[in-house]
Every structure is written in structure tokens, then in C-alpha cells.
Amino acid sequence: DAGVTQSPTHLIKTRGQQVTLRCSPKSGHDTVSWYQQALGQGPQFIFQYYEEEERQRGNFPDRFSGHQFPNYSSELNVNALLLGDSALYLCASSLALGRGYNEQFFGPGTRLTVL
Amino acid sequence: DAKTTQPTSMDCAEGRAANLPCNHSTISGNEYVYWYRQIHSQGPQYIIHGLKNNETNEMASLIITEDRKSSTLILPHATLRDTAVYYCIVRPALGGNTDKLIFGTGTRLQVFP
Numbered sequence: 001d002a003g004v005t006q007s008p009t010h011l012i013k014t015r016g017q018q019v020t021l022r023c024s025p026k027s028g029h030d031t032v033s034w035y036q037q038a039l040g041q042g043p044q045f046i047f048q049y050y051e052e053e054e055r056q057r058g059n060f061p062d063r064f065s066g067h068q069f070p071n072y073s074s075e076l077n078v079n080a081l082l083l084g085d086s087a088l089y090l091c092a093s094s095l096a097l098g099r100g101y102n103e104q105f106f107g108p109g110t111r112l113t114v115l
Numbered sequence: 116d117a118k119t120t121q122p123t124s125m126d127c128a129e130g131r132a133a134n135l136p137c138n139h140s141t142i143s144g145n146e147y148v149y150w151y152r153q154i155h156s157q158g159p160q161y162i163i164h165g166l167k168n169n170e171t172n173e174m175a176s177l178i179i180t181e182d183r184k185s186s187t188l189i190l191p192h193a194t195l196r197d198t199a200v201y202y203c204i205v206r207p208a209l210g211g212n213t214d215k216l217i218f219g220t221g222t223r224l225q226v227f228p
């Protein structure tokens with residue numbers, strides 16, 4: 001049973017560029033959440049996708065956008081990259097509320113460095 | 116902002132019990148206490164959760180005070196592989212209007228030989 005997978009593992013970009021990160025949820029899960037973790041900090045919630053729509057959003061600017069596909073996989077897009085966007089980006093999958101115990105399973109993360 | 120307070124760091128000798136405290140004095144009646152841990156350079160891993168009763172699984176035990184304002188995560192026999200950052204999180208029960216996890220800075224547990 002494959003867990004949550006993320007790609008790429010590491011990424012280096014320059015300021016102003018755009019980046020796309022990808023996530024495949026754990027088998028049987030239909031909800032994907034994205035988190036940003038700066039060095040030395042706990043993960044911060046970016047947004048959550050369910051049924052191909054953004055259901056919740058944290059305190060992140062519109063430069064951060066996402067998408068969920070019919071197979072429940074998801075992408076995180078960040079435009080106009082800033083140095084402060086350098087972080088570990090984590091994807092977590094779960095079952096939708098009301099359909100069972102909704103423990104979140106995390107992937108290994110994508111390490112983004114913005115130069 | 117996180118609704119929990121944890122010590123920044125703790126040490127524990129290998130083979131001894133590690134007791135990690137968490138304060139959540141503003142917890143609501145419908146909120147659970149969750150614990151996750153994050154080993155260096157990996158994603159967070161679920162450990163255990165509880166509402167008001169003590170809970171135990173193969174990884175750990177969770178002791179919640181009667182007033183639910185604090186809890187303790189117990190790793191009964193710590194090993195070097197338990198060295199990680201441990202996060203205590205308060206989260207609405209199933210059916211609530213939010214499913215996000217709000218992480219604080221956690222407790223960095225160092226297990227030494």
C-alpha cells in the first residue's frame with residue numbers, strides 16, 4: 001500500500017520564477033492538504049482540496065494556488081517566487097470529514113530553495 | 116496561532132520512559148488532542164489522539180487530565196529512533212468545520228544512549 005508520495009524531492013528556483021509541486025495521496029484517500037514548513041518552525045497550513053475544489057485556505061497570498069485532479073492527486077503552484085518561499089512543502093492526505101476517522105498522512109515533502 | 120504550549124526541548128535516556136507535556140488550557144468540549152512527531156527531514160507522523168479518556172496504542176500512551184487543560188504523551192521505552200520533534204495539536208472532532216492541523220513549534224526530544 002503506497003503512502004503519500006511527492007515530487008520532486010528537491011528543487012532550486014530563482015526569485016520571480018514559478019514552481020509546481022505534485023502530490024499523490026495514500027490509496028483510498030480523497031482529501032489533500034498542503035503545508036509549508038520554514039526551517040525551525042512547525043508546518044503551516046496552506047490549503048486543502050476535496051472533490052477538486054479548494055475547501056479551506058490558510059493565511060497565504062494568492063501567489064499560492066492549487067489543483068486537485070479526478071484521481072485525487074494534487075498540485076501546488078507558487079508564482080513570483082520570493083526568497084521567503086524557501087521551505088519544505090508537505091502534502092497530507094485523508095478521508096473527507098464524516099466518512100470515517102480522518103487522520104492525516106504526510107508525504108516526505110519537497111524542499112524548495114529560492115535563490 | 117497554535118492553541119497548545121510545549122517545552123522547547125527535552126532529553127531522555129534510551130530505555131527510559133519519555134514524558135512529553137502539553138498545555139491546552141483553552142480547549143473546547145468538542146476538540147481532540149492529537150500528537151504527531153517529525154523525524155529529521157521527514158514528514159510528520161501521526162502518533163495518537165484522544166478526547167477525554169486515556170489512550171494507548173503500539174507507539175505511545177496519552178494521558179489527559181480530568182479538566183482536559185493539559186496532557187502528557189508517554190513513550191514507555193524510548194529508543195534512539197524516537198529522537199524527533201513532537202507536536203501536540205488541538206483539533207475539532209469529526210464533523211467539525213475544519214480539518215486543518217495547526218502546528219506550534221513542538222518539543223524537540225533527544226534520546227541519548
